Amino acid sequence: MPVTTPPVGGPLGRSRRRLSGSAYSTWRRCPTEWRITRGLGLGSPTSPSQVLGHVLEDGVIRLIMRHAPAGADRVTLLAWLTACAQEEAHLVREEGLRRWDALPWRREWETPGWPFTLEDLTSRLMSAVDLMMVEVDRCIEVGGGPYLDAMRTGERIFEVPAPCDGARPEHPLPDRWPPHLDEAPKAPFAGWKEPGADLDHAEAWEVVRPWVKDPRIGQPQRMFHPEGWAAGELDLVLRWDGTTRLVDLKSGDGGGPYGASLHDQMRFYGWLWEACFGSAPDGIEGWYLNGGLRAPVEPFPDHDGATSALEAVALAMAEGSEGAMAWPLTGEATCDRPGCRWCALSTDEGVQALLHDRCDGRAVVPSIAPPFEALANIPHRVNVRGTLDGRWGPLPNHFGEPVLGAALTSGRAHVALEESQPGAAPGLHDVNTGPVLVRGALPGAWRGAPRLYADAGTTFHEDDPDAEITRLGMLRTRANVSALVISIGRGNGIRLDGRPWSMGTLHIFDGSRVIEVAMFGSTLTDRILAIRPGDHINLTGAELGWREGMPQLRIDARSTRVDVQPSSS
Numbered sequence: 001m002p003v004t005t006p007p008v009g010g011p012l013g014r015s016r017r018r019l020s021g022s023a024y025s026t027w028r029r030c031p032t033e034w035r036i037t038r039g040l041g042l043g044s045p046t047s048p049s050q051v052l053g054h055v056l057e058d059g060v061i062r063l064i065m066r067h068a069p070a071g072a073d074r075v076t077l078l079a080w081l082t083a084c085a086q087e088e089a090h091l092v093r094e095e096g097l098r099r100w101d102a103l104p105w106r107r108e109w110e111t112p113g114w115p116f117t118l119e120d121l122t123s124r125l126m127s128a129v130d131l132m133m134v135e136v137d138r139c140i141e142v143g144g145g146p147y148l149d150a151m152r153t154g155e156r157i158f159e160v161p162a163p164c165d166g167a168r169p170e171h172p173l174p175d176r177w178p179p180h181l182d183e184a185p186k187a188p189f190a191g192w193k194e195p196g197a198d199l200d201h202a203e204a205w206e207v208v209r210p211w212v213k214d215p216r217i218g219q220p221q222r223m224f225h226p227e228g229w230a231a232g233e234l235d236l237v238l239r240w241d242g243t244t245r246l247v248d249l250k251s252g253d254g255g256g257p258y259g260a261s262l263h264d265q266m267r268f269y270g271w272l273w274e275a276c277f278g279s280a281p282d283g284i285e286g287w288y289l290n291g292g293l294r295a296p297v298e299p300f301p302d303h304d305g306a307t308s309a310l311e312a313v314a315l316a317m318a319e320g321s322e323g324a325m326a327w328p329l330t331g332e333a334t335c336d337r338p339g340c341r342w343c344a345l346s347t348d349e350g351v352q353a354l355l356h357d358r359c360d361g362r363a364v365v366p367s368i369a370p371p372f373e374a375l376a377n378i379p380h381r382v383n384v385r386g387t388l389d390g391r392w393g394p395l396p397n398h399f400g401e402p403v404l405g406a407a408l409t410s411g412r413a414h415v416a417l418e419e420s421q422p423g424a425a426p427g428l429h430d431v432n433t434g435p436v437l438v439r440g441a442l443p444g445a446w447r448g449a450p451r452l453y454a455d456a457g458t459t460f461h462e463d464d465p466d467a468e469i470t471r472l473g474m475l476r477t478r479a480n481v482s483a484l485v486i487s488i489g490r491g492n493g494i495r496l497d498g499r500p501w502s503m504g505t506l507h508i509f510d511g512s513r514v515i516e517v518a519m520f521g522s523t524l525t526d527r528i529l530a531i532r533p534g535d536h537i538n539l540t541g542a543e544l545g546w547r548e549g550m551p552q553l554r555i556d557a558r559s560t561r562v563d564v565q566p567s568s569s
Contacts, residue, residue: 002211002237003160003172003221004276019230019314021268025261027313030335033342039317040325040550041516042507043489044358045107048114051099053251056121056289057235059092060128060249061212064236065164070191072202074140078133085125092121104529105488124251127292134294135208135238136201144207145241149195151207158239163214164189164206172219178498183216210247211237218494223276228423229314232272236287243282246270253290262286266297271306318456323380324513324551327351355509358486362534362566365484365511372482372538375513379544380551381440382470384452385463386410388436391429394422398446398520400495404428408438408452413472417441417452421548425454435463442551443470445477445543448559453546478541479553481515483508485535504528508537516552517542523557531564538563 027034036042063084068077093116100106100114109115139145147157160170166188171177191202199207213221213235222233236247246269248262266284274280280303286295300306328351333343344350355363368374386408394402397418405418406428419425420442438460442453450472470476487507495501504524506517517539519528531537540561542553555562 002223002234003170004224018228019225019268019310019317021232021265021272022261023317024268024310024313025264027317028264029261030337030340030342031316032329032334032345033340034317036325036342036345039548040507040514041489041505041547042514043105043487043505045105046103047107048100048109048116049252051096051103051114052116055092055096055099056124056251057249058095058215059088059121059125060289061163061215061235062091063088063125063128064132064209064212065214067164067166067187067189068191068202068205070189070202071200072191072205074136074201077136077201077205078129081129081133082126085129086122088125089118089121092125093118104490105533124289127289128249128287130292131287131294132205132208135240136204139204139208139240140199140201142241144199144204147240147242148199148203148207152192152195152203158211160211162209162211163216164209169214169216171217172221177219181218181498208238208240211239218498223272225272225275229318230268230272230275230310232269234269244273245283245285246273246281247284248286250286250288251290252288254286254288254293254295262295263297267300267306268310270297270299271303271310274303275307318549324375324378324515326376326513327509355484355486359484359534363484363486364536365509366482366536366565368482368510371540372480375481375483375510375515378479378481378515378551379443379476381457382443382452382475383437383439383467384408384410384415384441384472384475385435385437385467385469386413386415386472387434388417388431388460389433391433393418393429406431408436408472410472415450415452415472415475416446417454420453420455420546424456424549425458427460428454431460437461437463437467437469439467442546443475443477444545445554446545448543448556450475450477451545455546455549477544479544480538480540481508481510481542481553482536482538483510485531485533485537486514487533488531490529506531506537516547516550517555518545518547518552519555523555525557527564528555528562534566536565538565 023034023038026038066084069080072080096114096116150157163169165186168185169182189206193203213233222231224231234246235249238245238247248266250262266286270281270284280299284297284299288295327345328348329346331346335343341350341354345354388406388408390407393404395405397403401422403419403422405416408415408417419428438458440457440459442455444451444453485506486509489505492502502521502524504519507514508517539553542560543556545552545554
C-alpha cells in the first residue's frame with residue numbers, strides 16, 4: 001500500500017513542480033523561497049546535518065530490516081538491538097564521512113569536517129530502537145495483534161510487505177528492473193511458532209516491523225495522486241495492529257528554523273494517503289532521533305477542503321516563466337518572516353547579500369561584450385507555422401519524463417514539438433493535422449537539432465498568412481553567455497532499468513537575470529566538475545532548452561565551448 005505507480009503522463013522520479021510534502025512545507029514557509037530553490041532549482045552548500053539525515057535514516061531502516069534471534073526474550077532482544085545499533089553507527093559514520101568528503105560544495109560548521117561521533121550516532125540509533133520497543137511491548141500486551149497466526153503460517157498479509165533481510169525486494173515496476181542486480185536475500189526469521197502458541201519478544205519484533213523505504217530498491221518508492229499532480233515518499237508505515245500510522249524519521253530534535261515543517265509535511269502525507277487509498281490513516285507522527293521524541297500531528301480537518309487548497313498551490317507552482325528569472329525580483333514579499341533572505345531578493349541589497357554568501361565574497365559579475373549577450377536577450381517564445389503530423393507519446397523525453405509530441409514541417413525543415421513537461425500541453429494530440437499556426441512555442445535544441453516545446457502558454461490556430469512568424473529553418477537554438485557562477489549541483493543514481501545516470505547543474509547570474517545550466521554524462525569532465533561559485537564562466541554555443549516551465553542552457557560536449565576564470569575578490 002505505501003507505494004503506487006503514477007498515472008499515464010507523469011514521471012516516476014522527482015518533479016520540481018509536482019506537489020510533495022517538502023515542497024508544500026517550503027511553499028507554506030515562503031512561496032518566493034519555493035520559486036527560487038525548487039522552481040528555479042537554485043542550490044545551497046550542503047551542511048553536515050543534511051548528510052546526517054540521509055545516512056542515519058538508512059542506518060535505522062537497515063536495523064529495522066534485521067531478523068531477531070529466535071526465541072529471544074525482552075532482555076536478549078534489547079541486548080541484540082543495542083549491538084546492532086553500535087554496528088550500524090560505524091556504517092553510518094563511514095558513509096557520512098564518504099559522502100561529506102565527496103561533496104563539491106559544503107557549509108562547514110565550527111567543528112571542521114563531518115562532526116558526528118560514534119557515540120552521538122549510536123545514541124540516535126538507540127532512540128529508534130526505544131521507539132520500536134514501545135511497539136514491541138504493546139504487541140506483547142495484546143497478544144500479537146490480528147495478523148500473528150497468519151504470519152506464523154507464512155501468509156502474505158499486505159500487498160506491499162514490510163521489507164526485511166530474509167525476503168527479496170518488491171520493485172514498484174518489476175518488469176523494468178534487471179533481476180540479476182538484486183542480491184540474494186539473507187536467511188529468513190527462524191523463530192516462528194505454531195499458531196496459538198505464546199508470543200515471545202523475537203516474534204513481536206517480526207510482527208511490528210513496519211513498511212520502510214527499502215534501500216535495496218533503485219526505483220522510487222512513492223505514492224502518486226490519482227490525477228498525477230502530487231506525490232510523496234514515506235519513511236515508515238506501522239500497520240501490525242490493524243491500524244495505519246505514518247511516521248517520518250527526523251535526525252534532529254525538532255528545534256531550529258525548519259522544525260515546524262514536520263506539521264505541514266505530515267499533514268500532506270496523511271491527505272495523500274487518503275487520496276490514494278480512500279481512507280485516512282489512523283495516525284501521523286514524527287520520530288525525532290536526537291532525544292527520541294514522538295511528535296503526533298493533527299491531520300487536515302477536512303479532506304475535500306485540503307484538496308482544494310493543495311490543488312491551488314499545485315497550480316501556482318505549475319506557472320511557467322517568461323524567460324530567465326530577473327533579479328532583483330519584481331513584486332512584494334510573499335511571507336511575513338522578518339529578515340527573509342528570499343523575499344529580500346526584491347532589493348539590490350538582498351541580491352548582493354545572497355551573492356556574497358554564495359560566492360565567499362567573490363561576487364563580481366563579469367562585463368558582457370560580444371560575442372556574448374545578456375540573458376534577457378535569449379528568446380523565450382516564438383510564433384511558427386508548418387504542417388503538424390507524426391504524433392507520438394507519451395514517450396520519455398531526455399529527462400525520462402513521458403510527454404506528448406508531434407512533428408512540425410515547413411518545406412525542408414522538420415522540427416519536433418513536444419510538451420515542456422508531462423501534462424504541460426495535454427491538447428497537443430487534439431490539434432488537427434495539417435497546416436497550423438503555433439503561437440508562444442518555446443524554442444530550444446536537443447543534441448544539436450532544433451526543438452520546440454509547448455506549455456500552457458502555447459496555442460494552436462488555423463494558419464494565418466499575415467501572422468508574424470519565425471521560420472522553422474531560422475529558429476534560435478544556441479546562446480553565448482558570460483556570467484557569474486552562483487550555485488553548483490551534482491546528481492547521480494540508478495535509472496528504472498538499473499543503469500547509472502549522472503548530471504550536473506550550474507546557476508549563473510549576469511547582473512540582471514539568473515538561469516540554470518545543465519550537463520549530462522560524459523559532459524561532466526574534471527574541468528567542469530572543478531567549477532565553483534564565484535567563478536566567471538563563458539559559454540559559447542550553449543543549447544537552449546526548457547525544464548518544467550523554466551528556460552535552461554545545456555552544455556554539449558561536442559559543440560559548446562566552456563571557458564572558466566576565477567573571479568577577483
